[in-house]
Amino acid sequence: MSGFHPCCDPSSPSAIWEGTPNGKIIEIDGIEAYISQPETRTSELPPSDSQSSNKQQNRVILFLTEGHGIYLPNAQLLADSFSSHLGFDVIIPDQFAGQARLPKNIVPHFPTGKEAIPETVPWTEDKNDPNYELRGLAVPLKENAENSDAYPFKKPPWWAEEGPQEFEAWKKRHEPPATDPILARVVDYIHNQYGKDARIGGVGYCFGGRYVIRLMGSGIIDVGAINHPSFFTMEEVSLLAKGKRLAIYAAETDDILPPEKRREMEDVLTKIGATWMSAVYSGTNHGFSVRGDLTVKEVRLAKESAFRGAVSWFKDWL
Numbered sequence: 001m002s003g004f005h006p007c008c009d010p011s012s013p014s015a016i017w018e019g020t021p022n023g024k025i026i027e028i029d030g031i032e033a034y035i036s037q038p039e040t041r042t043s044e045l046p047p048s049d050s051q052s053s054n055k056q057q058n059r060v061i062l063f064l065t066e067g068h069g070i071y072l073p074n075a076q077l078l079a080d081s082f083s084s085h086l087g088f089d090v091i092i093p094d095q096f097a098g099q100a101r102l103p104k105n106i107v108p109h110f111p112t113g114k115e116a117i118p119e120t121v122p123w124t125e126d127k128n129d130p131n132y133e134l135r136g137l138a139v140p141l142k143e144n145a146e147n148s149d150a151y152p153f154k155k156p157p158w159w160a161e162e163g164p165q166e167f168e169a170w171k172k173r174h175e176p177p178a179t180d181p182i183l184a185r186v187v188d189y190i191h192n193q194y195g196k197d198a199r200i201g202g203v204g205y206c207f208g209g210r211y212v213i214r215l216m217g218s219g220i221i222d223v224g225a226i227n228h229p230s231f232f233t234m235e236e237v238s239l240l241a242k243g244k245r246l247a248i249y250a251a252e253t254d255d256i257l258p259p260e261k262r263r264e265m266e267d268v269l270t271k272i273g274a275t276w277m278s279a280v281y282s283g284t285n286h287g288f289s290v291r292g293d294l295t296v297k298e299v300r301l302a303k304e305s306a307f308r309g310a311v312s313w314f315k316d317w318l
Contacts, residue, residue: 065092205226246269252280275317
């Protein structure tokens, strides 16, 4: 199976969710990171006193992105939502060292002609929706949609022929030997800022899911939630042990995580005695929980269910 997938294609269609991220970019030992803090947090950085009576101060969510990186607005909005509902700080480090699939300040490309998508889409708010508060987004609800190509990015002229090879070269530059040391520096920062006894929860999407698994296997993370994870190995899963708690949110159609690999993963987790759960959503494709088109009802409900599930998982176990 080829490692290339549209999820990591910077020119592939991607729905940009509506909303204004309220976090900020900080630097962690030379690594850019997006940090989202609960509205009740007023200080610029958290106290480092590990004996603080405020339970939330030594709980942190490490959010590891898919290939598009920390500047995809959807990822930032998700981080804000996790922070708001959990009351923890959420940190998204640039695990790609400035080489994510999307650059800073991305601007959607709109086609020209009579069928052009307007620059301002007439979104509607449905505040009567019982999930509105959890979603924090204003989107129309469509029972049926032809496709999810709401915001296509402009393809570079060389992409059709060179894209897959370019992706494989990029992927090789971000294997564990390069990525693990970056995340180690971020973990050091968390323990320095939040206390040596700080508990870290990990949420990962696609590429980031693998590194949540790796951090759990190395003992750094005890509680994780992964969404359509990619490129992990069963050897990495087997390093988890009893007491580790992992939630898996998967797409019905996913050539990176096909049903047989997901079931093998579940078998390994059962064998090693980890606490785990797995949910699969019909009508979804790889990337639905961070890049799905929320105007498609099945995708929207799946995204919301995966988010609510992860929030509950962290509340119960972290």
